Amino acid sequence: MNQSQDRGFHLSISVVAIFVTMVSVLSIINQCGPAMSKVEEQVDGVWRSLASHATHLSGIARSVVHDGSRVPATLAAAMPHKVVSASGNKALANIHVVAVGSDTTAKQVQHVEQLIQRVGVLSIVSHTVGMSLQKPVTIEIADDESDYQAALQKLAMTKQSAANLAEDTGGFTQNSTIVIPMNQNQSEGDLANTLTHEMTHVVFNQNIGTLPSWLNEGIAVFDGMQGQKQVESAVTFAGDERQLAETILDVAQKHQLQPLFADEQVILDGKTSYDYELQDWLAVSDLVSQHGLTAIQDDLQMMQQHVNESTAFIRAFGQPESTFNASLTALLNKASTTKNQGVQLQCNVTQDFTGELEILPQGTTNWQGLDVSDGQYSIDVQADGKLSGQFKTLPVVKDNNGADARTLYISLLPKQPETYQGKKVINSGFAFDVHDGLYAFENAWVSLKDGQTIYTSTPSLFGVSITGVREAATGNALLPLFAAQEKVSN
Numbered sequence: 001m002n003q004s005q006d007r008g009f010h011l012s013i014s015v016v017a018i019f020v021t022m023v024s025v026l027s028i029i030n031q032c033g034p035a036m037s038k039v040e041e042q043v044d045g046v047w048r049s050l051a052s053h054a055t056h057l058s059g060i061a062r063s064v065v066h067d068g069s070r071v072p073a074t075l076a077a078a079m080p081h082k083v084v085s086a087s088g089n090k091a092l093a094n095i096h097v098v099a100v101g102s103d104t105t106a107k108q109v110q111h112v113e114q115l116i117q118r119v120g121v122l123s124i125v126s127h128t129v130g131m132s133l134q135k136p137v138t139i140e141i142a143d144d145e146s147d148y149q150a151a152l153q154k155l156a157m158t159k160q161s162a163a164n165l166a167e168d169t170g171g172f173t174q175n176s177t178i179v180i181p182m183n184q185n186q187s188e189g190d191l192a193n194t195l196t197h198e199m200t201h202v203v204f205n206q207n208i209g210t211l212p213s214w215l216n217e218g219i220a221v222f223d224g225m226q227g228q229k230q231v232e233s234a235v236t237f238a239g240d241e242r243q244l245a246e247t248i249l250d251v252a253q254k255h256q257l258q259p260l261f262a263d264e265q266v267i268l269d270g271k272t273s274y275d276y277e278l279q280d281w282l283a284v285s286d287l288v289s290q291h292g293l294t295a296i297q298d299d300l301q302m303m304q305q306h307v308n309e310s311t312a313f314i315r316a317f318g319q320p321e322s323t324f325n326a327s328l329t330a331l332l333n334k335a336s337t338t339k340n341q342g343v344q345l346q347c348n349v350t351q352d353f354t355g356e357l358e359i360l361p362q363g364t365t366n367w368q369g370l371d372v373s374d375g376q377y378s379i380d381v382q383a384d385g386k387l388s389g390q391f392k393t394l395p396v397v398k399d400n401n402g403a404d405a406r407t408l409y410i411s412l413l414p415k416q417p418e419t420y421q422g423k424k425v426i427n428s429g430f431a432f433d434v435h436d437g438l439y440a441f442e443n444a445w446v447s448l449k450d451g452q453t454i455y456t457s458t459p460s461l462f463g464v465s466i467t468g469v470r471e472a473a474t475g476n477a478l479l480p481l482f483a484a485q486e487k488v489s490n
């Protein structure tokens, strides 16, 4: 048994991951020994790939234009996009998905169309905002960054802005046109998120003249998360949600939170020090948690009827925006100082697995073994790392690496050697990010005999699945906000 090497490697990835906001399905070649430089290269690649995964939520405005006036319609009309293929799927009614650029395929278009239907993109948006499409929307699918950049330029953007946006955003909306770069939305979760996020902007563009940027983005991120929730397991989704929120708690810890209504131009210029959209998302989740979706819809409806933004906010939520901003800041500050209070892990073991699970709680160097067979397990990991539950414990095994204060590991030790993709498995397990009382499923890892380590976002390996991760209800102040996102069904 030797977890140390892979745990060490996993740690180096975690350090990188602290700077990014979302872990999706990814695979890393872990070459040890002389090929270490290659590892660095690969990790850097992952960093970029992770960063790009995260960009659909990143601070630079992904949907900038709330009114059509910034782009001369005649100019846009004079430069029609080259439509490679459009299936004209009738079930999508007002939504036209088209391929742009040289490499985008009809298959990609079809994939997007199917996902829009499967996720119920439009019904998610309508359910949240109480408004729907008034006219057709065009979704342009670009295969890679250069196609994306070309599509943005055709929306009458300067070459430089298009280049910047193509690099930094996972999707873009102008009026009733959405551009989606497929290279930035490789997992179903990311794509579902981006499509629902951008569709929210289109619905606003078609129904409301202006609304505060933070509300626009906050609702778009909220909806995007609803979209993502449709295609991910509950454990993966809750993990992603917590890791995103934790980036804002980090900012709160440093006392660097900006007010919600910080100058939109700062965001447009890309001069933000952190991801404002995520703060906007938590703000909207808080409003939904305290006042319900109907209050959000009332606010939007008033703005649709040209009631002044601040008056509409007071009427809908019974307080001025500034008061709400202060209470949100207080909530985030409080959440950022929460102590870890332990977690209950629900685990399902099928007859495909016989052996042990070993748990290394965060901040400890003791792998604690559980003897498991076919069945459901509820494992309580206390704040100090002690385990309790209905299972047989095995002798503790010391870990040679130093304690990792922010990650809880579950390692699988099957009696029979496992194979993965036809290759012999050396070790495998699940990692959880632990931070401010929040326990977030981070990924599953499988290390193969050939030196490769595969990471996936699915909490299931060799007959062992994590089916629940539950913090104490009295824990982090963000839990009611997550519950609000959880409760909204479509």
Ligand SMILES: [Zn+2]
Residues within 6 Å of the ligand: 061, 062, 063, 197, 201, 216, 217, 220
């Ligand atoms: Zn947006």
